[in-house]
Amino acid sequence: GENVEQHPSTLSVQEGDSAVIKCTYSDSASNYFPWYKQELGKRPQLIIDIRSNVGEKKDQRIAVTLNKTAKHFSLHITETQPEDSAVYFCAAWTGSYQLTFGKGTKLSVIP
Amino acid sequence: DGGITQSPKYLFRKEGQNVTLSCEQNLNHDAMYWYRQDPGQGLRLIYYSQIVNDFQKGDIAEGYSVSREKKESFPLTVTSAQKNPTAFYLCASSPGLAGVDTQYFGPGTRLTVL
Numbered sequence: 001g002e003n004v005e006q007h008p009s010t011l012s013v014q015e016g017d018s019a020v021i022k023c024t025y026s027d028s029a030s031n032y033f034p035w036y037k038q039e040l041g042k043r044p045q046l047i048i049d050i051r052s053n054v055g056e057k058k059d060q061r062i063a064v065t066l067n068k069t070a071k072h073f074s075l076h077i078t079e080t081q082p083e084d085s086a087v088y089f090c091a092a093w094t095g096s097y098q099l100t101f102g103k104g105t106k107l108s109v110i111p
Numbered sequence: 112d113g114g115i116t117q118s119p120k121y122l123f124r125k126e127g128q129n130v131t132l133s134c135e136q137n138l139n140h141d142a143m144y145w146y147r148q149d150p151g152q153g154l155r156l157i158y159y160s161q162i163v164n165d166f167q168k169g170d171i172a173e174g175y176s177v178s179r180e181k182k183e184s185f186p187l188t189v190t191s192a193q194k195n196p197t198a199f200y201l202c203a204s205s206p207g208l209a210g211v212d213t214q215y216f217g218p219g220t221r222l223t224v225l
Binding site: 001006009031032034036042043044045046049051089093098099101102103104 | 151152153154155156159169170201211213214215216217218219
């Protein structure tokens with residue numbers, strides 16, 4: 001089955017700096033890659049997603065890039081703010097109606 | 112995701128008891144899912160259902176059961192056979208049967224075994 005590795009597990013950045021979280025996947029048939037943000041005790045919220053026919057997608061300060069050949073995708077957050085502090089999860093669609101999630105990255109933005 | 116509700120928010124279970132977690136959605140979504148979240152483990156799929164009266168096991172189905180009698184509802188029962196049920200349980204739904212669909216999550220139920 002699909003395996004998704006996410007790095008780093010924790011990330012601290014100064015306010016205003018950029019943050020990058022990387023994920024690799026194993027199943028070359030995976031074709032949908034969402035990113036979720038989860039604040040403490042809350043539900044995961046979709047922040048951006050990308051499909052395999054696109055290499056990059058941006059939404060204001062957030063961008064996701066996808067390299068299908070290398071089977072990895074990354075989340076980029078620019079001009080980080082304290083409210084960006086949360087746990088971020090990547091996921092890959094396996095094709096059998098299942099999402100496989102990475103183990104999460106705890107992002108701390110230091111004011 | 113505001114159209115997905117879970118109850119209760121907190122649940123306490125004694126050893127040997129079965130408990131049922133509720134998940135309801137009013138988004139007219141066909142597919143529904145149950146995940147378990149443990150610290151440092153990410154989200155792991157327990158069961159999913161693509162359509163009424165049909166459901167499939169996920170990666171960690173042992174000790175759990177589900178039903179899908181109505182499109183809007185997908186309750187999860189944690190049985191006494193689940194040896195370590197303390198966790199945060201998340202229900203999700205996605206629009207259709209096409210396969211690749213965004214999943215939207217409910218607010219979760221935190222289950223604690225006493």
